[in-house]
Amino acid sequence: xxxxxxxxxxxxxxxxxxxxxxxxxxxxxxxxxxxxxxxxxxxxxxxxxxxxxxxxxxxxxxxxxxxxxxxxxxxxxxxxxxxxxxxxxxxxxxxxxxxxxxxxxxxxxxxxxxxxxxxxxxxxxxxxxxxxxxxx
Amino acid sequence: xxxxxxxxxxxxxxxxxxxxxxxxxxxxxxxxxxxxxxxxxxxxxxxxxxxxxxxxxxxxxxxxxxxxxxxxxxxxxxxxxxxxxxxxxxxxxxxxxxxxxx
Numbered sequence: 001x002x003x004x005x006x007x008x009x010x011x012x013x014x015x016x017x018x019x020x021x022x023x024x025x026x027x028x029x030x031x032x033x034x035x036x037x038x039x040x041x042x043x044x045x046x047x048x049x050x051x052x053x054x055x056x057x058x059x060x061x062x063x064x065x066x067x068x069x070x071x072x073x074x075x076x077x078x079x080x081x082x083x084x085x086x087x088x089x090x091x092x093x094x095x096x097x098x099x100x101x102x103x104x105x106x107x108x109x110x111x112x113x114x115x116x117x118x119x120x121x122x123x124x125x126x127x128x129x130x131x132x133x134x135x136x
Numbered sequence: 137x138x139x140x141x142x143x144x145x146x147x148x149x150x151x152x153x154x155x156x157x158x159x160x161x162x163x164x165x166x167x168x169x170x171x172x173x174x175x176x177x178x179x180x181x182x183x184x185x186x187x188x189x190x191x192x193x194x195x196x197x198x199x200x201x202x203x204x205x206x207x208x209x210x211x212x213x214x215x216x217x218x219x220x221x222x223x224x225x226x227x228x229x230x231x232x233x234x235x236x237x238x
Contacts, residue, residue, distance in 0.1 A: 015146055017204055018171030046146050049174065052206035059200025059220075066206070089148065091179025096206075 008032050009040045009130035012047035016066065017057070022050045023065050025136035030068075033075040040130060041072070044083040044123060047136075048090065051082065051097040051115065066098070073102035073114060080115045083123050138163060140231035141193075144170035144238065147182040152237040157189040165227055167196045167219070173205060178213045190215045198224060 010029050014021035032039050043051060050069070057064040072080065080100055087093065099113040118126070127133060141160055145152040153175050156166060166189065168176050175182050176197040189195060190213070199218045202209070209218055219227065228234050 015149075015171050015174065015205070017201075018144070018146070046148055046171070046174070049205060054208075055204060055206040057204040060204045062204065064204070089181045090174070091177055091183070 003036070005036065005038055006131040007038045007040065007129065009042055009127060009133045011127075011133055011135045012041065012043045012050060013045040014136060015046040015049040016055070017060070017062055021136045022047070023063075025134070026065060026068055028134060028136075029072070029077065030075060033072075033077050036076070038079075039075075039077045040079040040081070040126065041077065042081045042083070042123065042126065044086050046086075048082055048086045048092065048097075052092070053096065053098045070098055070100055073100050073111075078102050078111075078114055081123070081126060082115060082117050084117050084119050087117065138165070138231050140164070140227050140234045141166045142234060142236045143168055143172040143175070144236070146171040147175040147185065148180075153182070153189075154185060156237040157185065157193070160189075160193050162192050163194075164192075165194045165196060165231060167198065167224065167227060168216075169198045169201055169224075173197050173201045173207075176202070176213060176216050177207060177211050183213055186213055186216075196223070196227065 012025050016022040055066040094117050100115050102111040102114045141156050143153045143156050147153045175186055195216045196219050197216055199220050
């Protein structure tokens with residue numbers, strides 16, 4: 001690939017299902033990944049609810065898109081960050097979140113879970129490092 | 137006049153629940169639906185708000201919305217009652233009117 005690769009950050013701040021933001025973000029993430037861009041996902045505020053495991057939407061008649069998060073590693077998405085303060089404010093821990101595995105096709109290196117809980121200073125740093133930030 | 141109040145916003149994003157609890161009369165019912173269900177979870181920074189509300193009103197949470205978001209009933213603040221859609225209808229009929237806090 002000789003094309004320009006940009007560092008994209010998808011900043012997710014909304015809970016799933018109540019609004020369409022979470023699902024729309026996921027759609028755009030998959031598009032970015034399909035164009036071989038460097039995709040970074042950041043979940044802060046109510047966005048952390050998107051990654052809660054065990055979602056079951058059969059009772060509300062909406063599509064459960066949460067299993068898609070677990071496939072992100074297959075789309076070469078390697079960087080998924082969750083803000084520690086946002087989790088704590090909601091009484092959540094990393095145990096409440098899905099694990100997303102990643103396997104490097106070239107080196108066969110396997111990472112069991114690429115979901116990384118980070119502090120506010122790291123969130124700031126990652127935002128600064130991004131070429132583009134998409135807000136959802 | 138007894139009112140059924142519905143709250144469908146996350147307590148971390150809007151002050152809908154806070155306003156609802158402030159203005160609801162004693163003995164009213166508050167039903168948490170959609171993103172409002174996050175307020176029903178124990179251990180969050182909204183817990184004290186909900187607990188003070190429980191002293192004044194009955195608090196209910198819509199089970200299917202809770203389940204959709206990945207949470208089981210054992211994560212709820214004590215004293216909150218779970219209802220299904222039929223229970224929602226019952227609450228609506230048992231009260232004089234329904235007031236939605238958007």
